[in-house]
Amino acid sequence: MKNNGILSFSGHDKEYIEAKYSQYIDGKKFFPYADTECYWETFTIDEMIDLAQKTGFLVVECKRGIVYKEEDGPILHCVCRKSL
Numbered sequence: 001m002k003n004n005g006i007l008s009f010s011g012h013d014k015e016y017i018e019a020k021y022s023q024y025i026d027g028k029k030f031f032p033y034a035d036t037e038c039y040w041e042t043f044t045i046d047e048m049i050d051l052a053q054k055t056g057f058l059v060v061e062c063k064r065g066i067v068y069k070e071e072d073g074p075i076l077h078c079v080c081r082k083s084l
Contacts, residue, residue, distance in 0.1 A: 014042035016073040
């Protein structure tokens with residue numbers, strides 16, 4: 001990645017999923033589909049910011065997105081810039 005380049009990443013909202021679907025959570029893993037081993041890793045906004053900073057990125061913005069489908073919940077989205 002070029003210096004001062006932009007990185008965008010997203011993750012599933014741990015706080016929202018814990019509040020709405022706690023019966024399907026095991027630690028940070030959310031199991032959205034019955035009878036499968038498929039899971040989504042969940043994060044808090046602070047965890048996403050911490051991950052970006054630990055890898056040398058400056059966080060431009062990190063926030064909760066819009067809920068398009070109730071069962072999916074909001075997505076957390078971070079925009080970062082590569083440090084010079």
